[in-house]
Amino acid sequence: MTPLSSPDATPSGGFVQTAAAYGAAAPRPGLLMLVLLLIATCIVVLTAIDLATMSAQVAYLSSSAEKANLPVDNLRANQLNTSLFITAFMAGMLALITFGRNWARWVWLIMCMLVGLLVALGTVVMMFVYAPGAAMVKCVVYLVLFVLSCMLFAPSCNAWFRQLKEIRNNPRLRKGAGGASAAPGMYGATAPGQPHDPYAPPGAMAAAPAEPAVIPARPRTISLALALLVLNLLIGIGVNIRYLPEAMAGLSALLGEAIINVVYGVVAVITILMGVLFYFIWHGSNVARWIWTAIAALSLLSTYSVVKIAFANSTQYGVLISVSQLIALSATILLFVPASNAWIRQVTLARNV
Known part of the structure; x- marks a missing residue:
């Protein structure tokens, strides 16, 4: 059957x-x-x-x-x-x-x-x-x-x-994942070519305890990149507080007051998520670094139109948006300089030991 x-x-x-x-x-x-x-x-x-x-x-x-x-x-x-x-x-x-x-x-x-x-x-x-x-x-x-x-x-x-x-x-x-259920010498398993000793203790008990991972020191390039990212986030918060109500006031008649409140909520949630993303980059997450890079790259695609509209609104608004884009670009470059790449590789290896 x-x-x-x-x-x-x-x-x-x-x-x-x-x-x-x-x-x-x-x-x-x-x-x-x-x-x-x-x-x-x-x-x-x-x-x-x-x-x-x-x-x-x-x-x-x-x-x-x-x-x-x-x-x-x-x-x-x-x-x-x-x-x-x-x-x-x-x-x-x-x-x-x-x-x-x-x-x-x-x-x-x-x-x-x-x-x-x-x-x-x-x-x-x-x-x-x-x-x-x-x-x-x-x-x-x-x-x-x-x-x-x-x-x-x-x-x-x-x-x-x-x-x-x-x-x-x-x-x-x-070590045991990816094929066999356990590596040789673990949980009583015997390595190939070696006789089995029935009186030997189980491999899991005989194996030495795993050493704690040693995270290497954070380079200055990562510290500077994160400082720029936090500065960029603070500039974004200030710009939203100063100029977002004016932009939404004109759109409220077009989209409705309820949708405008949702937009405010989305902006707040995105700001929090950016902070969480920077936290993981600070601790050496390569995935978080690439997520930020994708976001920065997509943001650069709309730089010209966004800056043009900002300057049409006011000179101060346009300057802040331009400075924010330059800070984001500089921070992204610092995340991929050789020192930053080497540190993130070391952190990844230390966590996978």
Whole structure:
């Protein structure tokens, strides 16, 4: 009689097995692989809808903005940069989830689902005016995406993330992961070519305790980069406090007071997340460094239009935005100079011992 297989078990097959084990200390469950694939498909569909309806959206915003006496310059560039930034952020979080970062699941659930869906609700309501068919499809995709995001916390997915956490926190399990259940000499296993001694103590008891990881000293380049990033964050907070209410006052009649309050909330949450990201960079996280680099690169794509609009508002506003962009670029370069690269490699090696 053929045994029944669990629906959460990883499907058999050479390609599927390779994909399930790629870059992970433990093979991913089949349910997680399916959910990640469907979420990636939803991201592609949402981006395609935004790009396909961008012309209609810009035309609608232009007409509404002219009635409200709002600037309409660079609307298309701003909408394109916003769409690409959201896509890159969601794709980055999905990649971190794929490689077993449990905190990325919670960032995804809080930012992309709870906060993101509130903001998306306002854009979809507006989309029903200029593209009702696309708005209906987008609502369906959002609903599917929310259900899939909840499935990231299914029991088999939770068990996989717990297993990865145990492997990362236990050097012996790290050595035994990726093939055999344990390395030779561990848990009573015998190395190849050596006779088994029945009177020898178990390998786990005989093995020497793992030495604590020694984190190397932080170089000045990292310290200076983090100081610049914190300064840039403080400048951003000051700019938002000074100029965001004025910008939102003109848009409140166009988008509604409720959507404006959501925008304020999103700005506050993004500021907090930036602080958390800088904290992980300060402690040598290479993943956090690359996430910041992606954010900085996307921000540079819209530098010209943002600075132009800022100077049109006021000279002081334009100067602050220009200085903020230069500080962010300088800090990003410092994070990738040879001394910084060497330190992050040493930190990674020390944590994987």
